[in-house]
Amino acid sequence: MLGGTFNPVHLAHLRSAVELGEALALDRVHMVPCHVPPHRDEPATSAVDRLAMLKAGIDGASGLLADDRELKRDGPSWSLDTLRSLREEYGPDVRLVMAIGDDAFERLDQWRAPAALFDYAHLVVIARPGHKLSLPEELGEWLKARHAADPAALFDDAPAGRWLRLSLPSPMAISSTDIRARLCAGDSIRFLVPRAVERYIRDHGLYDQ
């Protein structure tokens, strides 16, 4: 599972999903747009538009799924509920992985029931270019016991419960914030998002361009 606000989805999200799947030999990657982001202001762009852009961006790519399960729940889109629902779908024995970028990982201690997340999935932290990972001391200490040295160790003994930081082959310094700023300024976003996402943004007049 790779969750996100995806406001809008960009090539680093999509490339990360593909490379994550390959690096860990995953059967599929559920890309899950949040309905109501738990720890940031509600985006001006609706969850329906963000999901539609994600679908357009994935464009049938093998192994990637645009997963709308958070849009079906009201209230904050807690990842704990999403993992619980994936675990129910796949059963107790399948290895589940939740992937998040460095920036999200640094704030894990502010998430809802962070320890309980590990009951449902492994956590993989994707190195984000231009970002030096810096964990609050207490969070770093707490995570030590759950650290896996490599992907083999991550999957060694249990379908959930450990974490690992991964540097993927094609890191990209792209962010949705930067894309929104470019659109606001009337600048090009060509080659930062898939062509179909660019078209959707234009056709729906999103981001005040």
Ligand SMILES: Nc1ncnc2c1ncn2[C@@H]1O[C@H](COP(=O)(O)OP(=O)(O)OP(=O)(O)O)[C@@H](O)[C@H]1O
């Ligand atoms: N360039 C990137 N490289 C690696 N991981 C990324 C990158 N951009 C986003 N992520 C990760 O993907 C997940 C979803 O990201 P999100 O939708 O918040 O995109 P974003 O570009 O960080 O958006 P914003 O700039 O609005 O915060 C998060 O876990 C985030 O850390």
Ligand SMILES: O=C(O)c1ccc[n+]([C@@H]2O[C@H](COP(=O)([O-])O)[C@@H](O)[C@H]2O)c1
């Ligand atoms: O469950 C939580 O408490 C929680 C708190 C902050 C973020 N998340 C999830 O982390 C993912 C990345 O968040 P964001 O804000 O970087 O798009 C996204 O799926 C969010 O729903 C989840």
